Amino acid sequence: MKFLIAPDSFKGSLTAKEVAQAIKAGIERVYPQAEYRLVPMADGGEGTVQSLVDATAGRLLTKHVTGPLGTTVAAQYGILGDGQTAVIEMAQASGIQYVNEQTKNPLVTTTYGTGELILDALDQGIKKIILGIGGSATNDGGAGMAQALGFRLQDKNNQELAFGGGALNRLDHIESQEADPRLQETTILIASDVTNPLTGENGAAAVFGPQKGASAADVAVLDHNLHHYANIVKRDLGKDLEHTAGAGAAGGLGMGLLAFTQAQMARGIDLVIEFTHLKQQAQGVDFVFTGEGGIDFQTKFGKTPFGVAKATKEVTPTAPVIVLAGNVGENIDSLYGSAAMDAIFATPAGVKDLDQAIADGKHDIAQTAENIARLLKATRTQQ
Numbered sequence: 001m002k003f004l005i006a007p008d009s010f011k012g013s014l015t016a017k018e019v020a021q022a023i024k025a026g027i028e029r030v031y032p033q034a035e036y037r038l039v040p041m042a043d044g045g046e047g048t049v050q051s052l053v054d055a056t057a058g059r060l061l062t063k064h065v066t067g068p069l070g071t072t073v074a075a076q077y078g079i080l081g082d083g084q085t086a087v088i089e090m091a092q093a094s095g096i097q098y099v100n101e102q103t104k105n106p107l108v109t110t111t112y113g114t115g116e117l118i119l120d121a122l123d124q125g126i127k128k129i130i131l132g133i134g135g136s137a138t139n140d141g142g143a144g145m146a147q148a149l150g151f152r153l154q155d156k157n158n159q160e161l162a163f164g165g166g167a168l169n170r171l172d173h174i175e176s177q178e179a180d181p182r183l184q185e186t187t188i189l190i191a192s193d194v195t196n197p198l199t200g201e202n203g204a205a206a207v208f209g210p211q212k213g214a215s216a217a218d219v220a221v222l223d224h225n226l227h228h229y230a231n232i233v234k235r236d237l238g239k240d241l242e243h244t245a246g247a248g249a250a251g252g253l254g255m256g257l258l259a260f261t262q263a264q265m266a267r268g269i270d271l272v273i274e275f276t277h278l279k280q281q282a283q284g285v286d287f288v289f290t291g292e293g294g295i296d297f298q299t300k301f302g303k304t305p306f307g308v309a310k311a312t313k314e315v316t317p318t319a320p321v322i323v324l325a326g327n328v329g330e331n332i333d334s335l336y337g338s339a340a341m342d343a344i345f346a347t348p349a350g351v352k353d354l355d356q357a358i359a360d361g362k363h364d365i366a367q368t369a370e371n372i373a374r375l376l377k378a379t380r381t382q383q
Protein backbone atom coordinates (compact mmCIF):
# COMPACT_ATOMS: atom_id res chain seq x y z
CA MET A 1 0.00 0.00 0.00
CA LYS A 2 1.19 3.47 -0.84
CA PHE A 3 -0.16 6.59 0.86
CA LEU A 4 0.40 10.15 -0.29
CA ILE A 5 -0.09 12.56 2.65
CA ALA A 6 -0.25 16.17 1.50
CA PRO A 7 -2.07 18.47 3.98
CA ASP A 8 -1.91 22.21 4.65
CA SER A 9 -1.09 23.47 8.13
CA PHE A 10 -3.86 23.65 10.74
CA LYS A 11 -3.35 27.38 11.34
CA GLY A 12 -2.59 28.36 14.90
CA SER A 13 -2.08 24.70 15.81
CA LEU A 14 0.24 22.58 13.64
CA THR A 15 2.53 23.12 10.65
CA ALA A 16 1.76 21.18 7.47
CA LYS A 17 4.67 18.86 8.26
CA GLU A 18 3.31 18.15 11.74
CA VAL A 19 -0.15 17.43 10.33
CA ALA A 20 1.36 15.05 7.75
CA GLN A 21 3.33 13.26 10.48
CA ALA A 22 0.22 12.91 12.65
CA ILE A 23 -1.78 11.41 9.75
CA LYS A 24 1.06 9.01 9.03
CA ALA A 25 1.30 8.00 12.70
CA GLY A 26 -2.40 7.10 12.70
CA ILE A 27 -2.38 5.09 9.47
CA GLU A 28 0.85 3.36 10.42
CA ARG A 29 -0.89 1.72 13.39
CA VAL A 30 -2.97 -0.19 10.83
CA TYR A 31 -0.51 -0.42 7.93
CA PRO A 32 2.98 -0.56 9.48
CA GLN A 33 4.59 -1.85 6.28
CA ALA A 34 3.07 0.67 3.87
CA GLU A 35 4.99 3.25 1.85
CA TYR A 36 4.35 6.82 2.98
CA ARG A 37 5.06 9.92 0.88
CA LEU A 38 4.76 13.06 3.00
CA VAL A 39 4.42 16.36 1.14
CA PRO A 40 3.67 19.38 3.40
CA MET A 41 1.51 21.78 1.38
CA ALA A 42 0.28 25.39 1.37
CA ASP A 43 -1.73 27.65 -0.91
CA GLY A 44 0.48 30.73 -1.08
CA GLY A 45 -0.88 32.22 2.15
CA GLU A 46 0.48 32.07 5.68
CA GLY A 47 2.63 28.96 6.17
CA THR A 48 3.86 28.76 2.57
CA VAL A 49 7.49 29.44 3.50
CA GLN A 50 7.51 26.76 6.18
CA SER A 51 5.71 24.18 4.00
CA LEU A 52 7.91 24.65 0.94
CA VAL A 53 11.06 24.59 3.03
CA ASP A 54 9.87 21.40 4.74
CA ALA A 55 8.70 19.76 1.50
CA THR A 56 11.97 20.43 -0.33
CA ALA A 57 14.42 20.06 2.59
CA GLY A 58 15.33 23.71 2.22
CA ARG A 59 16.45 26.17 4.88
CA LEU A 60 15.00 29.12 6.76
CA LEU A 61 16.78 32.45 7.11
CA THR A 62 15.95 35.25 9.53
CA LYS A 63 16.57 38.83 8.50
CA HIS A 64 15.98 42.06 10.42
CA VAL A 65 14.07 44.42 8.18
CA THR A 66 11.95 47.57 8.29
CA GLY A 67 8.45 46.70 9.53
CA PRO A 68 5.29 48.43 8.29
CA LEU A 69 5.61 51.16 10.95
CA GLY A 70 9.28 51.81 10.18
CA THR A 71 10.63 49.94 13.21
CA THR A 72 12.78 46.82 12.88
CA VAL A 73 11.14 43.39 12.75
CA ALA A 74 12.61 39.90 12.45
CA ALA A 75 11.31 38.26 9.26
CA GLN A 76 11.86 34.72 8.06
CA TYR A 77 12.07 33.56 4.47
CA GLY A 78 13.16 30.32 2.89
CA ILE A 79 15.53 28.94 0.30
CA LEU A 80 14.22 25.74 -1.25
CA GLY A 81 16.15 22.50 -1.42
CA ASP A 82 17.18 23.29 -5.03
CA GLY A 83 19.31 26.13 -3.58
CA GLN A 84 18.10 28.39 -6.39
CA THR A 85 14.58 29.42 -5.42
CA ALA A 86 13.59 31.65 -2.52
CA VAL A 87 10.15 31.71 -0.94
CA ILE A 88 9.03 34.90 0.77
CA GLU A 89 5.77 35.85 2.47
CA MET A 90 5.36 39.61 2.37
CA ALA A 91 3.46 39.47 5.67
CA GLN A 92 6.66 38.33 7.41
CA ALA A 93 8.04 41.84 6.77
CA SER A 94 4.96 44.01 6.26
CA GLY A 95 2.04 42.08 7.77
CA ILE A 96 -0.98 43.20 9.74
CA GLN A 97 0.30 41.37 12.85
CA TYR A 98 2.83 44.19 13.38
CA VAL A 99 0.14 46.84 14.00
CA ASN A 100 -2.55 47.16 16.64
CA GLU A 101 -5.76 49.16 17.11
CA GLN A 102 -3.76 52.28 18.00
CA THR A 103 -1.00 52.02 15.39
CA LYS A 104 -2.74 50.64 12.30
CA ASN A 105 -2.74 53.34 9.64
CA PRO A 106 -2.33 52.55 5.94
CA LEU A 107 -1.60 56.22 5.24
CA VAL A 108 1.87 55.66 6.73
CA THR A 109 2.64 51.92 6.66
CA THR A 110 5.26 50.71 4.21
CA THR A 111 6.33 47.63 2.26
CA TYR A 112 9.99 48.69 2.51
CA GLY A 113 10.83 45.54 4.50
CA THR A 114 9.46 43.29 1.76
CA GLY A 115 11.93 44.94 -0.61
CA GLU A 116 14.73 44.31 1.90
CA LEU A 117 13.83 40.60 1.98
CA ILE A 118 13.99 40.49 -1.83
CA LEU A 119 17.40 42.17 -1.71
CA ASP A 120 18.65 39.64 0.82
CA ALA A 121 17.53 36.80 -1.47
CA LEU A 122 19.40 38.44 -4.37
CA ASP A 123 22.50 38.61 -2.14
CA GLN A 124 22.23 34.82 -1.74
CA GLY A 125 22.50 34.45 -5.54
CA ILE A 126 18.79 33.65 -5.98
CA LYS A 127 17.25 34.15 -9.45
CA LYS A 128 13.73 32.88 -8.81
CA ILE A 129 11.46 34.04 -5.99
CA ILE A 130 8.04 32.76 -4.99
CA LEU A 131 6.42 35.70 -3.25
CA GLY A 132 3.22 35.11 -1.26
CA ILE A 133 1.28 38.36 -0.94
CA GLY A 134 -1.64 39.12 1.38
CA GLY A 135 -2.24 39.71 5.07
CA SER A 136 -0.58 43.12 4.80
CA ALA A 137 -0.75 46.21 7.01
CA THR A 138 -0.02 48.40 4.00
CA ASN A 139 -1.71 50.29 1.19
CA ASP A 140 1.33 51.83 -0.50
CA GLY A 141 1.11 50.08 -3.86
CA GLY A 142 4.50 48.49 -3.22
CA ALA A 143 6.14 51.93 -3.26
CA GLY A 144 8.20 51.11 -0.16
CA MET A 145 9.37 47.86 -1.72
CA ALA A 146 10.44 49.78 -4.85
CA GLN A 147 12.38 52.28 -2.72
CA ALA A 148 14.23 49.47 -0.98
CA LEU A 149 15.12 48.01 -4.37
CA GLY A 150 16.75 51.29 -5.41
CA PHE A 151 14.00 53.03 -7.39
CA ARG A 152 13.69 56.71 -6.57
CA LEU A 153 10.11 57.87 -6.07
CA GLN A 154 10.36 61.66 -5.94
CA ASP A 155 8.16 64.71 -5.55
CA LYS A 156 8.42 67.75 -7.76
CA ASN A 157 11.34 69.07 -5.67
CA ASN A 158 13.24 65.80 -6.27
CA GLN A 159 12.73 64.80 -2.64
CA GLU A 160 12.14 61.12 -1.87
CA LEU A 161 8.55 60.33 -0.87
CA ALA A 162 7.79 59.51 2.76
CA PHE A 163 6.50 56.02 3.56
CA GLY A 164 2.83 55.09 3.17
CA GLY A 165 -0.16 55.32 0.87
CA GLY A 166 -0.86 58.83 2.16
CA ALA A 167 2.27 60.20 0.44
CA LEU A 168 1.65 58.81 -3.05
CA ASN A 169 -0.29 61.87 -4.24
CA ARG A 170 3.00 63.81 -4.10
CA LEU A 171 4.73 61.42 -6.51
CA ASP A 172 5.97 63.42 -9.47
CA HIS A 173 8.39 61.04 -11.19
CA ILE A 174 10.14 57.68 -10.86
CA GLU A 175 13.89 57.28 -11.47
CA SER A 176 15.08 53.76 -12.31
CA GLN A 177 18.84 54.36 -12.80
CA GLU A 178 19.82 53.20 -9.30
CA ALA A 179 17.49 50.18 -9.22
CA ASP A 180 19.26 46.93 -8.39
CA PRO A 181 20.37 45.54 -11.78
CA ARG A 182 19.98 41.93 -10.56
CA LEU A 183 16.20 42.43 -10.72
CA GLN A 184 16.42 42.26 -14.53
CA GLU A 185 17.46 38.62 -14.39
CA THR A 186 15.28 37.57 -11.45
CA THR A 187 11.82 36.05 -11.94
CA ILE A 188 9.25 36.69 -9.25
CA LEU A 189 6.25 34.37 -9.14
CA ILE A 190 3.49 36.15 -7.24
CA ALA A 191 1.23 33.91 -5.19
CA SER A 192 -1.61 36.32 -4.54
CA ASP A 193 -4.46 35.73 -2.11
CA VAL A 194 -6.99 37.82 -4.09
CA THR A 195 -7.63 39.03 -7.64
CA ASN A 196 -8.80 42.60 -6.90
CA PRO A 197 -7.74 45.47 -9.15
CA LEU A 198 -5.71 48.36 -7.75
CA THR A 199 -8.46 51.00 -7.52
CA GLY A 200 -12.21 51.50 -7.56
CA GLU A 201 -14.97 49.87 -5.57
CA ASN A 202 -13.22 46.48 -5.69
CA GLY A 203 -9.78 48.01 -5.25
CA ALA A 204 -7.15 47.68 -2.53
CA ALA A 205 -8.26 50.67 -0.44
CA ALA A 206 -12.04 50.15 -0.65
CA VAL A 207 -12.01 46.43 0.11
CA PHE A 208 -9.03 45.93 2.43
CA GLY A 209 -8.30 49.47 3.69
CA PRO A 210 -10.82 49.42 6.56
CA GLN A 211 -9.33 46.28 8.14
CA LYS A 212 -5.97 48.07 8.14
CA GLY A 213 -7.38 51.08 9.97
CA ALA A 214 -8.60 53.33 7.13
CA SER A 215 -11.68 55.48 7.82
CA ALA A 216 -14.12 56.17 4.97
CA ALA A 217 -12.29 59.46 4.34
CA ASP A 218 -8.91 57.66 4.36
CA VAL A 219 -10.20 55.10 1.83
CA ALA A 220 -11.09 57.92 -0.56
CA VAL A 221 -7.61 59.47 -0.14
CA LEU A 222 -5.83 56.13 -0.56
CA ASP A 223 -7.85 55.19 -3.64
CA HIS A 224 -7.18 58.57 -5.23
CA ASN A 225 -3.46 58.31 -4.42
CA LEU A 226 -3.19 54.81 -5.89
CA HIS A 227 -4.88 56.04 -9.08
CA HIS A 228 -2.33 58.88 -9.32
CA TYR A 229 0.53 56.45 -8.64
CA ALA A 230 -0.72 54.07 -11.36
CA ASN A 231 -0.73 56.97 -13.83
CA ILE A 232 2.89 57.88 -13.02
CA VAL A 233 3.92 54.21 -13.27
CA LYS A 234 2.23 54.06 -16.68
CA ARG A 235 4.01 57.20 -17.89
CA ASP A 236 7.50 56.48 -16.44
CA LEU A 237 7.68 52.67 -16.60
CA GLY A 238 5.35 52.09 -19.56
CA LYS A 239 3.14 49.61 -17.69
CA ASP A 240 -0.63 50.04 -17.48
CA LEU A 241 -1.62 47.99 -14.43
CA GLU A 242 -4.41 49.81 -12.60
CA HIS A 243 -7.09 47.30 -13.61
CA THR A 244 -4.98 44.14 -13.73
CA ALA A 245 -6.33 41.22 -11.68
CA GLY A 246 -4.35 40.93 -8.46
CA ALA A 247 -2.86 44.44 -8.73
CA GLY A 248 -4.77 45.36 -5.58
CA ALA A 249 -3.51 42.45 -3.49
CA ALA A 250 -1.58 43.34 -0.33
CA GLY A 251 -2.46 47.02 -0.57
CA GLY A 252 -1.35 47.25 -4.20
CA LEU A 253 1.92 45.37 -3.75
CA GLY A 254 0.60 43.19 -6.60
CA MET A 255 0.87 46.17 -8.91
CA GLY A 256 4.19 47.27 -7.44
CA LEU A 257 5.75 43.89 -8.16
CA LEU A 258 4.40 43.83 -11.73
CA ALA A 259 5.62 47.40 -12.27
CA PHE A 260 9.11 47.29 -10.76
CA THR A 261 10.22 43.66 -11.14
CA GLN A 262 10.05 40.81 -13.63
CA ALA A 263 6.98 39.32 -11.96
CA GLN A 264 4.11 37.09 -13.04
CA MET A 265 0.86 36.37 -11.22
CA ALA A 266 0.10 32.75 -10.42
CA ARG A 267 -2.25 30.83 -8.17
CA GLY A 268 -0.48 30.04 -4.91
CA ILE A 269 -1.60 26.44 -4.81
CA ASP A 270 -0.36 25.85 -8.39
CA LEU A 271 3.09 27.13 -7.46
CA VAL A 272 3.24 24.91 -4.41
CA ILE A 273 2.14 21.87 -6.43
CA GLU A 274 4.88 22.61 -8.94
CA PHE A 275 7.70 23.20 -6.46
CA THR A 276 6.83 20.20 -4.25
CA HIS A 277 6.61 17.90 -7.33
CA LEU A 278 3.26 16.75 -5.99
CA LYS A 279 2.18 15.09 -9.24
CA GLN A 280 5.31 12.93 -9.40
CA GLN A 281 4.72 11.96 -5.77
CA ALA A 282 1.13 10.95 -6.59
CA GLN A 283 2.13 8.40 -9.18
CA GLY A 284 1.06 4.89 -8.25
CA VAL A 285 -0.38 5.68 -4.82
CA ASP A 286 -3.45 3.88 -3.45
CA PHE A 287 -4.80 6.67 -1.25
CA VAL A 288 -4.33 10.41 -0.91
CA PHE A 289 -4.77 12.18 2.44
CA THR A 290 -4.97 15.95 2.56
CA GLY A 291 -6.48 18.50 4.95
CA GLU A 292 -6.62 21.99 6.38
CA GLY A 293 -7.62 23.64 9.65
CA GLY A 294 -11.06 24.70 8.46
CA ILE A 295 -12.85 23.46 5.37
CA ASP A 296 -16.00 24.87 3.76
CA PHE A 297 -17.35 25.62 0.29
CA GLN A 298 -14.65 28.29 -0.20
CA THR A 299 -12.01 25.57 -0.29
CA LYS A 300 -12.85 25.04 -3.94
CA PHE A 301 -11.61 28.56 -4.77
CA GLY A 302 -8.00 27.45 -4.73
CA LYS A 303 -7.22 26.25 -1.24
CA THR A 304 -4.92 23.34 -0.55
CA PRO A 305 -7.28 20.30 -0.36
CA PHE A 306 -8.90 21.36 -3.62
CA GLY A 307 -5.55 21.76 -5.38
CA VAL A 308 -4.25 18.47 -4.01
CA ALA A 309 -7.42 16.61 -5.00
CA LYS A 310 -7.42 17.97 -8.55
CA ALA A 311 -3.70 17.45 -9.12
CA THR A 312 -3.53 13.92 -7.74
CA LYS A 313 -6.71 12.80 -9.55
CA GLU A 314 -5.11 13.92 -12.82
CA VAL A 315 -2.20 11.56 -12.23
CA THR A 316 -3.84 8.67 -10.35
CA PRO A 317 -7.62 8.85 -10.84
CA THR A 318 -8.22 5.62 -8.94
CA ALA A 319 -6.76 6.86 -5.64
CA PRO A 320 -9.52 8.20 -3.34
CA VAL A 321 -8.84 11.63 -1.85
CA ILE A 322 -9.61 11.78 1.87
CA VAL A 323 -9.73 15.16 3.59
CA LEU A 324 -9.21 15.82 7.31
CA ALA A 325 -10.18 19.17 8.83
CA GLY A 326 -10.17 20.65 12.31
CA ASN A 327 -13.49 22.28 11.50
CA VAL A 328 -15.99 21.35 8.77
CA GLY A 329 -18.07 24.38 7.78
CA GLU A 330 -20.90 25.26 5.41
CA ASN A 331 -21.97 23.66 2.14
CA ILE A 332 -19.24 21.09 1.72
CA ASP A 333 -21.44 19.09 -0.68
CA SER A 334 -19.96 21.11 -3.53
CA LEU A 335 -16.51 19.69 -2.71
CA TYR A 336 -17.49 16.18 -3.72
CA GLY A 337 -17.69 15.16 -7.37
CA SER A 338 -16.32 17.95 -9.57
CA ALA A 339 -14.01 19.22 -6.82
CA ALA A 340 -12.50 15.73 -6.69
CA MET A 341 -12.69 15.05 -2.95
CA ASP A 342 -14.10 11.67 -1.95
CA ALA A 343 -14.65 11.97 1.80
CA ILE A 344 -14.26 14.71 4.41
CA PHE A 345 -13.77 14.07 8.13
CA ALA A 346 -13.71 16.46 11.08
CA THR A 347 -10.84 15.48 13.38
CA PRO A 348 -11.78 16.75 16.89
CA ALA A 349 -12.87 13.89 19.11
CA GLY A 350 -15.98 15.01 20.97
CA VAL A 351 -17.23 18.52 21.67
CA LYS A 352 -14.43 20.83 22.79
CA ASP A 353 -13.56 24.51 22.74
CA LEU A 354 -11.02 25.92 20.31
CA ASP A 355 -8.10 25.96 22.77
CA GLN A 356 -8.68 22.32 23.67
CA ALA A 357 -9.10 21.36 19.99
CA ILE A 358 -5.74 23.01 19.24
CA ALA A 359 -4.06 21.33 22.21
CA ASP A 360 -5.39 17.91 21.14
CA GLY A 361 -4.76 18.51 17.44
CA LYS A 362 -1.98 15.96 16.84
CA HIS A 363 -3.68 13.23 18.83
CA ASP A 364 -7.09 13.74 17.21
CA ILE A 365 -5.68 13.84 13.68
CA ALA A 366 -3.80 10.58 14.27
CA GLN A 367 -6.89 8.99 15.81
CA THR A 368 -9.09 9.98 12.87
CA ALA A 369 -6.51 8.74 10.35
CA GLU A 370 -6.25 5.45 12.22
CA ASN A 371 -10.03 4.97 12.14
CA ILE A 372 -10.16 5.68 8.42
CA ALA A 373 -7.31 3.23 7.84
CA ARG A 374 -9.19 0.58 9.85
CA LEU A 375 -12.20 1.07 7.60
CA LEU A 376 -10.05 0.87 4.47
CA LYS A 377 -8.49 -2.35 5.70
CA ALA A 378 -11.83 -3.92 6.64
CA THR A 379 -13.45 -3.11 3.28
CA ARG A 380 -10.40 -4.27 1.32
CA THR A 381 -10.29 -7.57 3.18
CA GLN A 382 -13.96 -8.19 2.41
CA GLN A 383 -13.59 -7.52 -1.34
Ligand SMILES: O=C(O)[C@H](O)CO
Binding pocket: 133, 134, 135, 136, 137, 193, 194, 208, 248, 249, 250, 251
Ligand atom coordinates in the same frame (compact mmCIF):
# COMPACT_ATOMS: atom_id res chain seq x y z
O1 LIG B 1 -3.18 42.21 2.40
C1 LIG B 1 -4.27 42.46 1.95
O2 LIG B 1 -4.61 43.61 1.57
C2 LIG B 1 -5.29 41.37 1.76
O3 LIG B 1 -4.86 40.15 2.32
C3 LIG B 1 -5.57 41.18 0.29
O4 LIG B 1 -4.42 40.89 -0.40
